[in-house]
Amino acid sequence: MNPKPFFTIEEYRSRLAKTRETMYREGIETLLVTDPANINYLSGYDGWSFYVHQGLIILMDREEPIWFGRMQDSNGAKLTTYLSDDSIRGYQDHYVQSNLRHPMDFVADLLMEFGSEKKRLGVETDNYYFTGQCFKSLYENLPEATIMDANLLVNWVRLIKSPQEIAYMQKAARIVEKVMQTAIDVIDIGVREGEAAGEVVKAQLVGTSEYTGDYTSIMPIMPSGLRTSTAHLSWVDRRYEKGDLVLLELAGNVHRYHAPLSRTLIIGPPPAQLTEVAKGVIDGLNKVLDFIKPGVTGEEVEETWRKAISGTKVVKESRMGYAFGNNYPPDWGEHTVSLRPGDKNVLVPGVTIHVMPGVWLDEFGFECSEPIVVTETGCECFVNFPRQLIVK
């Protein structure tokens, strides 16, 4: 009944050890983790409770992290983490969305209880779930602590995936193959966009005949027509028409691990300009996939792409890929490696990247992406799906 954490206790301990190594190197004595993916990564905790303040306290001299969250979610922590009961601390409901007291006041009390009130305290300064008010509460309640920027500290620990993580991403990849095929099968003249979106998400959650899918961190991005000229629109209340172009940025998810995938579909014969852009993007993508191997940097990958598209009609202003893996809404990106100028991060085996050369021109867009893992000798695509403009 109780879905135990999805990794061995040894794997969690190794993650914590790596986290503490980084803390030590950066002079952080106590770490406050508020990113839901980082909480999950270090403790197994899973629940749609991140809309209230919650997190982990990582101490140097206590093996288990301390989970804090709303009291009504404490049973959720008992059910989904490996933590012992005395590491699970729920706060009363009068802290929830109140202007009288803030959950971080409770956390400050906990930090005092665990002797961290004068320590160098790392916080995830730019995480969605660490608000300005969190900052303020900690500064006010712990005047003797030294508050330090530990943004993305755990995200960087997550960069290189373990064999078990890769295995979950492979399972997610089997799901996204089915999801993409579902989208292609269902989208047609006269079909409502909401109907297509419904079938897509159903395919995400139903999963395969062997296992169930989890929710993805981004809902299906599937704009049509002129709405393909921008990156993040969903479906609207209309029926597909002949000639419609549809962007499909979809994913599968298993135990919070994603496999994202983008393709572009047109209902009817493609205009010459689209065919040309599609060819340019796919050629560039292929060159990039050939190029990626251990030792190259994010910016070198992007440079390969930029050279490949120079002279074509493809215009691309934004980064052409990013690290991905375990995540919660609103994003499946890990906010670490980005394939763009200036990114000096060196790729090593086990790094997972969504190579995502989406282009959004004034009148239309085109996307064709591949999620990959860097291997000892190059890279491997998670997904097996025709790399082409899909003409229906």
Add this chain to the structure above:
Amino acid sequence: MNPKPFFTIEEYRSRLAKTRETMYREGIETLLVTDPANINYLSGYDGWSFYVHQGLIILMDREEPIWFGRMQDSNGAKLTTYLSDDSIRGYQDHYVQSNLRHPMDFVADLLMEFGSEKKRLGVETDNYYFTGQCFKSLYENLPEATIMDANLLVNWVRLIKSPQEIAYMQKAARIVEKVMQTAIDVIDIGVREGEAAGEVVKAQLVGTSEYTGDYTSIMPIMPSGLRTSTAHLSWVDRRYEKGDLVLLELAGNVHRYHAPLSRTLIIGPPPAQLTEVAKGVIDGLNKVLDFIKPGVTGEEVEETWRKAISGTKVVKESRMGYAFGNNYPPDWGEHTVSLRPGDKNVLVPGVTIHVMPGVWLDEFGFECSEPIVVTETGCECFVNFPRQLIVK
């Protein structure tokens, strides 16, 4: 093709006027809006782009808000808002998830351009999308500005719903009735939980024969068995068994307006203790619905509930309802009125509340809720669905 904003320009202007009234009353000269629901409410902007920093700047002497966001989302702003092109300001991709520069540095430049660098600047301090780093960037870049707490300022403007907002919520209510019935129909012995979740979300997006549904801000909360002892778990990879209890906290959404609804289902005959708790909760809920009318406060509603359940086996520590409406992940609550001790907010016509008496005991939970709107004389339920423990 272009789905214009879903409200009249007059309605947006009236919302802005109310926002400026509050700003004036609180001494705020320029307001930075980062909550995606508040952005949508004041401009119509809609897109899954809130995973990067974006927002609106509201000035006192400029009718249109200024939208800022990632450049590749600017076309999205052109397509979904009523704003003129010179009110749409995209930042370059090198600001995205970079440790070299922060999007709020760009916003600080914009604030200077619009003469706000020495103004009293309100920010949404505890919003998910206003991180500690946002705070820090503004303090550092605008040393002469006075940064003020404008948390929930626009949320409170949103409290009383307009007839058009109520109409969208009624449409969402038609969807959630279908969604809940779908869940009840599909959940059965031997069915995989992921299959049920897939059908539920499909029903949310397909909508009715007349209109499409949008994604809800919370994915289906539908734990089974022991997992019902806590508030925010989803489905897992198992098949339902005889005797399973399943909590269903689901919603419909139309144009970002929600209708949430909770029910509890058991596969097989209910144990006596569950029947008793269900009766206690539903009796209490009915008394609360009879009690709600203009003039009563949040805490008086909760007191009515507490009296109703005293002497029964129902134990409830957490708040028993909250304002809801327009929202984006991760929450459909508005973070304003809460039905709990200490809440002195007076209910008035047009306020919409999810009356949500969920109880989570050590071994099992029970939920039965109603989304309502306060009327001139009492309250009206959005949803028409049997208020009972569902036995299958």
